[in-house]
Amino acid sequence: SLDQVGLAEMKTAVEASGGIVIQTDSYKNPVFKQSLKRMFIPPGEAEHLAMHSNATMETFCSKDIKVCGALGPASGVDGKKNNLISDTVVGLGGTTTWKMCCLEPSTTVAVIYDVVAPHGSNDVHQGQNQFFLQFVTRYLHESGTLRCRVTTVTRRWVDGSHVGDLIQGFDQECAAAFVARLASYKMEVEEDFDATRWLDRSLIRLAARLGDYRKDEPESFQLQPQLAYYPQFMFHFRRSPFVQVFGQSPDETAYQRMLLNREVVSEATLMLQPALYAYSFNSQAPEPVLLDVTSVSPDRILLLDAFFYVVVFHGSTVAQWRKAGYHNQPEHAAFKTLLQSPQTEASSIIRRRFPTP
Numbered sequence: 001s002l003d004q005v006g007l008a009e010m011k012t013a014v015e016a017s018g019g020i021v022i023q024t025d026s027y028k029n030p031v032f033k034q035s036l037k038r039m040f041i042p043p044g045e046a047e048h049l050a051m052h053s054n055a056t057m058e059t060f061c062s063k064d065i066k067v068c069g070a071l072g073p074a075s076g077v078d079g080k081k082n083n084l085i086s087d088t089v090v091g092l093g094g095t096t097t098w099k100m101c102c103l104e105p106s107t108t109v110a111v112i113y114d115v116v117a118p119h120g121s122n123d124v125h126q127g128q129n130q131f132f133l134q135f136v137t138r139y140l141h142e143s144g145t146l147r148c149r150v151t152t153v154t155r156r157w158v159d160g161s162h163v164g165d166l167i168q169g170f171d172q173e174c175a176a177a178f179v180a181r182l183a184s185y186k187m188e189v190e191e192d193f194d195a196t197r198w199l200d201r202s203l204i205r206l207a208a209r210l211g212d213y214r215k216d217e218p219e220s221f222q223l224q225p226q227l228a229y230y231p232q233f234m235f236h237f238r239r240s241p242f243v244q245v246f247g248q249s250p251d252e253t254a255y256q257r258m259l260l261n262r263e264v265v266s267e268a269t270l271m272l273q274p275a276l277y278a279y280s281f282n283s284q285a286p287e288p289v290l291l292d293v294t295s296v297s298p299d300r301i302l303l304l305d306a307f308f309y310v311v312v313f314h315g316s317t318v319a320q321w322r323k324a325g326y327h328n329q330p331e332h333a334a335f336k337t338l339l340q341s342p343q344t345e346a347s348s349i350i351r352r353r354f355p356t357p
Contacts, residue, residue, distance in 0.1 A: 008250035011258055016075040018053065018101025022355045023255040034356040043142065047351060052147075055103040055139035059096050060084065062131035064117035069093030071181045072109030073262040074100045086114040091185055103139050108264050110178050111135075130154050167210055170226045176233035177260075177268035184242050184257045195243045203234050236273040236291075256308070259355075267307060267353075274306035279342050281334065286341070303342040310349050310357045312342045
């Protein structure tokens with residue numbers, strides 16, 4: 001096919017070498033032109049990308065934890081075998097060091113650990129209540145200097161039977177972004193992987209373990225606020241182009257998964273579940289509304305941020321007023337402000353995001 005350039009086949013090379021991909025239908029497309037322009041903005045200016053190079057990230061952890069692997073725009077470094085490497089491999093496994101040829105402020109890598117301490121072992125859960133994770137990142141700064149950053153975090157052990165403690169430490173947005181990365185990875189490397197079924201089963205396991213319910217009473221089921229939006233993220237992810245690949249080219253799928261694999265959690269959750277904001281005369285600030293047809297109203301302006309696309313939609317009444325030129329009349333200054341607000345916000349989203357939506 002003429003619109004296939006082989007991006008799906010080149011995906012591994014791009015990620016392993018730190019390359020940048022911008023997918024558009026022509027060189028005249030503003031997405032391509034604006035994204036390319038941003039790559040040449042000099043340091044010190046507002047939209048500078050701050051790309052660094054030749055980075056390695058190494059992880060160390062307490063003795064009761066082992067490293068399963070990582071998911072991100074990196075490649076594993078074959079080093080000497082050590083006792084920190086788990087037998088269970090997830091993503092880029094078999095190592096505790098990864099190479100990233102390109103490092104941006106937004107580059108995000110997920111590292112997966114395995115708890116190898118025996119359940120109920122007194123020395124872990126009682127005598128020694130903390131464990132440590134450390135990341136050593138070395139990279140060549142854009143100024144030409146070598147930098148080393150060491151990040152050490154501590155977490156505390158909790159007994160698995162104390163569900164309340166587990167829920168307190170649950171980050172639903174981070175979990176959704178990670179599960180999306182893992183499912184996308186499995187769809188590419190496993191032959192007969194059924195993503196929808198796997199996602200359903202993992203959601204059922206989570207709900208059975210951490211949900212509140214009375215047996216045989218479905219209406220009694222509820223989730224704590226720390227988990228409440230996670231099923232919603234999974235619902236939208238199951239219907240997203242990451243999973244439902246029918247109707248789009250392998251190149252488009254590869255491009256979207258490549259960006260999901262490197263973006264920060266806030267941007268990744270937008271890819272899974274777009275944000276929708278409503279602007280109206282009734283509210284001073286934009287209010288988040290449901291991704292549903294009920295949010296469409298004649299006297300509202302909607303702003304949809306789906307990461308790859310930013311859309312400003314005018315309700316029928318607002319569109320008629322705009323066509324009639326009311327916003328150009330001094331007595332309708334409030335209407336002019338209403339029209340400008342979503343456009344200003346959309347422009348700021350487009351300016352700060354790379355590649356340009």
